[in-house]
Amino acid sequence: MLLAGASVSKLYSPLFHSINFTSINANVTLIKLQDKFKKRLQKAALELFGVSLEQLSAEIPPKPELGDLAFPVSFELAKLIKQSTGNKVAPRTIAEQLKEKLAAADEVSRIEVAGAGYLNIFFDRAQLLSAFAAVPPPAIDDASIDALVVRPKQMVEHTSINPNKAAHIGHVRNAVLGDTFVRVLKTAGNAVEVQNYIDNTGVQVADVVVGFKHIEPMTLDEIKNLDRSLPADRSFDYYCWDLYTKVGLFYRDDDPNGQPNPEKLKLRTDILHALEEGTNPTAELADYVATRNVECILDTMERLGIRYDLLARESEILHLHFWDRAFQLMKYEGVIRLETEGKSKGCWVMPFESHTGTDEHEADKIIVRSNGTVTYTGKDIAYQLWKLGHLGLDFNYRPFRKYADGHVAWVTTAEPNSEVLPEVPRPDFGGGVTVYNVIDSRQSYPQEIVARGVAALLPELGRNASVHLAYEMVALSPSACAELGIELSNEDRAKPYIEMSGRKGLGVKADDLIDRLETDALREVEARHPDLTADEKAATASEIAVGALRYFLLKFTRNSVIAFDFKEALSFEGETGPYCQYAAVRANSIFRKLDRESLVDAERLILRAGGDAEIRETVAQALSGEAGTEIWSLVMLAQRFDEVVAQCAASAEPANLAKYAFNLARAFNLFYHRHRIIAEEDLTKKAVLIVAANIARRQLTSALATLGISVPERM
RNA sequence: GCACGCGUAGCUCAGUUGGAUAGAGCGUUUGACUUCGAAUCAAAAGGUCGCAGGUUCGAGCCCUGCCGCGUGCACCA
16 A cells, blocks of 8 residues: 555546657656766866866756756856866866856756856756656556566665564564665666565574463463463564563562573573574464464564565574584685684684674674574574575575465475465565665674675675664653653763663554554644544554654754653644645645646646747746746756655765655645645646646655655645 | 773754764643644753764764773574
8 A cells, every 4th residue: 555656647647648748758767867967068168178077966956046956057168177287277267168068958948147157057947847747656566667677686674673572663663664765676677585584493482482381380281271262462473572671570580680590591591402402392472472473463563564575584494504614614615714722712703804802702603502503693694695695505485475466475484395375376585686684773794794704705605695674772761761761870861861671561552553654644643633433543544543653753964872761752833644645635635635637627728838938938937926936946946856756875875865855845835725725726837737736746745755655645 | 901882952863874053752931723634743951972082074983092881792582
């Protein structure tokens, strides 16, 4: 439901897409135009000054009166000319010469030299509006595109929550960031595989098993009965959340500040060994607990429109001997070495020369312990090798969950031939050309080791095949702690924010927050639209809640710590998701009320402006002056969507897109206030307004869809 | 100690890879609903871009040194 193509194409009336009224290429985009001018400038620079420009930056002028596109190229050229000839030439003079040399393109009305030497380009507004109006909406259809070409696969791992408790907002930041990046990559035309790593045999699951076996204590059947008896709003993951906190206290003999009791810690170690071993009653119990938590977490994520292609489990990495293979490869390639003396005697280590060793901190990273067991980093290298398609082993797979639209999330299994969903063919998993791991920045160091280890094994792929998509944590603001009834120590009170802790049960659970958002949204919807049915109200409230939460988590750049505050997160006003949705809803309401004849007339008129000089002149008139410039700048901003997506994909920073969507919504709201579209009597101006509004809502809807935010019918 | 990140308006944050007069939201003050929907819009006030040097036509952005804050640096995962 959140894929851009489906919702956009329904909204946008495809009246004349098959007819070309325009004299210029209907597929014109701002990116293409920009490239065209870069090439011309490079050619001109070579002809005039004998200078070849490698990199040429274009920019959007600060004000629309200064043009639509600017090149500060003359400053750079002045320097280069001085270097090669020794002559000092004023940037303005250079700009004037370049201007003369640039043959005006069809899409351009004029070129000006401004300031100290900027080359400012003014587009032919009527011509381009006509071209933009003719551009069909991007039809993103995974199936049809996949059938046509085999594209290199981008791989994104995100969420990866330890399956021993409910998700909190820190986990949601990871999932929303990852999911949005996946949407960005897809919108940019990439094939993407989404993985969620399930550490079902780790310490955290072992801890909850300790709780079930030694605190409760319960058998597997009793746990199943308990699970069935739990209410929907206090489900199994919530129960485990509380139990996990109890286990932490249990280890310390119920004294939060006490030392762990070694005998009780041994219970954990024993269970951990049983889990790694597999095929025993404890492992079976743990599997139930982990699987149920995964199901609950997937339910939570689906409320936010987040889905997966594959759940890769640690149990299979162990049982299918991924590590053994990786170990062989690393020894063979000499990436690790066996230490024969010193502190790490008997361990296999990876040399890490950038860190100089001190007494306290070892320079080299231990991959295999002296007792022969592998560290987490070692297992991660094996998994990363598989992701890149270079391990030489594969998982077995079975379907885990079938979503309402038929999409299937698969899970790894040790059992061969487990595929029991013949109507859904299994995709080929793994073999990504680039692997993005969405993991918080506290794990930068181990992630660096994994990436280097893999790069050392696979020099042909290199360091850039593994990308750590790092982000800062979500912490609790002091006021959020107060609202949650958390008592703070004096030490914590002095801090600007408090780190969340699953172990201490310190955090805002994702479902609780979504519930609150939905309740607040529902109250507003009921006040504004009492005529809607209960189902419609609930669905709208849900869309608003998702918009608010996703936008809140995306508006911050990745390396900014979010000090979570209820007031900000629950806001529907200002720079928020609902603000953006509201702008799109208003835009849609115009087209709902607009009679079809007006729409058809408007599109026909604007499309004909491309070829008919007389019509073009009247359209140009409507787009001139202060009011016209304001309309035009809305169109220009809307048309930058592709460029923003491309930049977002390259920088792996979804916050750019969030800011863009907000700015576009803001520009539209301004436009909306300034112009009465339906009541406009000047038919040319009305046509311009209709087409501009249509372009703006089309692009805003696409931008929001890429953020995973849908546009309600009403709100 | 070492590595990485951060420091921009009262608060929370952007800043298009070095470009034109540093921008948003919240909060404060003031104004706008008989209208395609006010979850909106307009206006005002608010800045030594942590400090000091340097690089150049140009620095919030790059370099060096300080100051302050955060996070890592396990034979844990």
